[in-house]
Amino acid sequence: MVGAGMAALGSWVPHQRWGREAVFLGFHHGLSALLARKSEWTPRWVPACRPKSSVSFLSQPDLPNLAYKKLKGKSLGIIFIPGYISNMNGTKALAIGEFCKSLGHAYIRFGSSGVGNSDGNLQECTVEKWRKDVLSVIDDLAEGPQILVGSSLGQWLMLHAAIARPQKVIAFVGIATAVDDLVTQFNQLPVEVKKEIEMKGVWTMPSKYSEKGVFDIQYGFIKEAEHHCLLHSPIPVNCPIRLLHGMKDDIIPWHTSIQVADRVVSKDVDVILRKHSDHRMKE
Numbered sequence: 069m070v071g072a073g074m075a076a077l078g079s080w081v082p083h084q085r086w087g088r089e090a091v092f093l094g095f096h097h098g099l100s101a102l103l104a105r106k107s108e109w110t111p112r113w114v115p116a117c118r119p120k121s122s123v124s125f126l127s128q129p130d131l132p133n134l135a136y137k138k139l140k141g142k143s144l145g146i147i148f149i150p151g152y153i154s155n156m157n158g159t160k161a162l163a164i165g166e167f168c169k170s171l172g173h174a175y176i177r178f179g180s181s182g183v184g185n186s187d188g189n190l191q192e193c194t195v196e197k198w199r200k201d202v203l204s205v206i207d208d209l210a211e212g213p214q215i216l217v218g219s220s221l222g223q224w225l226m227l228h229a230a231i232a233r234p235q236k237v238i239a240f241v242g243i244a245t246a247v248d249d250l251v252t253q254f255n256q257l258p259v260e261v262k263k264e265i266e267m268k269g270v271w272t273m274p275s276k277y278s279e280k281g282v283f284d285i286q287y288g289f290i291k292e293a294e295h296h297c298l299l300h301s302p303i304p305v306n307c308p309i310r311l312l313h314g315m316k317d318d319i320i321p322w323h324t325s326i327q328v329a330d331r332v333v334s335k336d337v338d339v340i341l342r343k344h345s346d347h348r349m350k351e
Contacts (some may be wrong), residue, residue, distance in 0.1 A: 122137075123135045123136070123137060123185050124136055124137065124138065125187075126178070126204060126205065126208060126209060128200070128201070128204050131181060131188075131197065131200060131201070131204070132181040132182065132186060132187035132188030133186065133187045134178050134179060134180070134181065134186045134187075134201055134204065134205065135156065135178065135179045135184060135185035135186045136156065136176060136177065136178035136179070136205065136209065137156065137165075137176070137177055137178075138174075138175070138176045138209060139165060139168060139169060139174060139175040139176075140174060141168060141169075141171075141172045141173045141174040141175065142172055142173055142174065143173075143174065143211070143212035143213060144173060144174075144212070144213050144214065144215055144238070145173065145174035145175065145176065145210050145211065145212060145213070145214045145215070146164060146168050146173060146174070146175045146176070146214065146215050146216075146217060147175075147176045147177075147178075147202075147205060147206065147210060147214050147215075147216050147217070148160070148161045148164055148165075148175075148176070148177045148178075148217050148218075148219075148222075149202055149216060149217070149218040149219070149222035149223075149225055149226050149229075150177075150179070150180065150183075150219055150222050151218075151219040151220030151221045151222050151244075151246070152220060152221040152246070152250075152283070153183055153190070153278075153283070154183070154219065154220070154222075155179050155183055155184030155185070156177040156178050156179045156184060157184070158219075159348075159350045160217075160219055160243065160349075160350070161177045164177075164217055165177065174210075174211065174212075176205060176209055176210060178201070178205050178209075180193070180198045180201050181193050181197055181198065181201055191286055193289070194288075194289055194292040194293070195224070195225070195289075195292060195293045195295075195296045196292060196295075196296065198225055199225055199228045199229070199232075199296070201225075202225050202226070202228070202229045203229060203232055203233065206229060206233050206236055206237070207233075210236070212236075213236060213237075213238040214236055214237055214238065215237075215238065215239045215240060215241070216229060216230070216237055216239075216240040216241070217240065217241045217242075217243070218240065218241075218242050218243065218245075219243040219244060220243070220244050220245070220246040220319075220320065220347070221246045221249070221250075222243075223242035223243065223244075223245035223246060223247060223311075223328075224245070224246055224247045224248065224249075224296070224298070226240050226242065227247060227298055227303060227305060227328075227332075228296065228298075230305045230307060231303070231304055231305060234305075234306065234307070237307060238307050238308075239307050239308040239309070240307065240308075240309055240310075241309075241310045241311075241312065242309070242310070242311045242312065242325065242328070243312050243313075243349055244312070244313055244314065244317055244319075244320055244325075244347050244348070244349060245311055245313065245320065245324055245325045245328055246319075246320045246324065247298055247299060247324060247327075247328050248297040248298060248299045248324075249320050249324060250285065250289075250290060250293055251290060251293050251294050251297055253273075254271065254290050265287055266287055268287075269286065269287045269288070270284050270285065270286060270287060271284070271285040271286075271287060271290065272284055272285075273285055275319075277319075277347075277348070298331065299327050299328070299331055301331070302331055302332075302333055303328070303331045303332045303333065304333055305332045305333065305334055306333055306334045307334060307336075308334065308336040308337075309328075309329070309332060309334055309336065309337045309338070310337075310338050310340065311325040311328060311329060311337070311338070311339045311340065312325075312340045312342065312349065313325040313339070313340070313341055313342070313345075314341075314342045314344070314345025314346050314347065314349050315341050315342065315343050315344070315345070316343075316344055316345055316346045317345070317346055317347040318346065318347065319347040320347060322341055325339050325341075326339060
């Protein structure tokens, strides 16, 4: 599925309004061939801020340090934004790295605050803090125009980044978009259940993607996330957008991608539905 996303990404040629040379990301170097063979790539990362570690760390004023890996290369650069509590070493993140390596493009993957090797307490994280993480990566690590690739909740953060940095985010690919979803799911719960969650301070949400079988989501996280919902009004993002979603997704309905496509003001928007793909779209 990442291959399909890169095919969509590969069809873009930046417009002259971006003020840079047109770049064609030809799909003849696509991920299908790359994933068919064992990777022999030994990347040359930027020097780590912490010795004896293959992971670099980005310092943020008043926020946790972010673990990241950066592949140097030409512009356009690609940044991968992982989903809820997902780290930077997932299948999609690594596959896109292979794709960028094959074309010589710059690539950054990172872990959000409180996740993976990044510093911070997950229970204290909010959508706003994770939004600031993405902006820090764009501002302090990325060079030149960027294409963002966001998975699940990462798509939500990506839209906020595109709104905040329109001159630098010149296109994006969303995978199983989860814009507003945690808030939407919470609001659909029975009143008595919502009151119980408010009293306990934690929403224990069943999930097959958690080792414990559940995600413990802080009630405060949900209430703070309400301030970042986007689907209630037009979304001021004008760049080219490709949204990929599996019709077998039992976590986030594919209709959410249709809603996003309808709400963004951009006219260059495609929604690609995969009939037999699930939420992770690992295939």
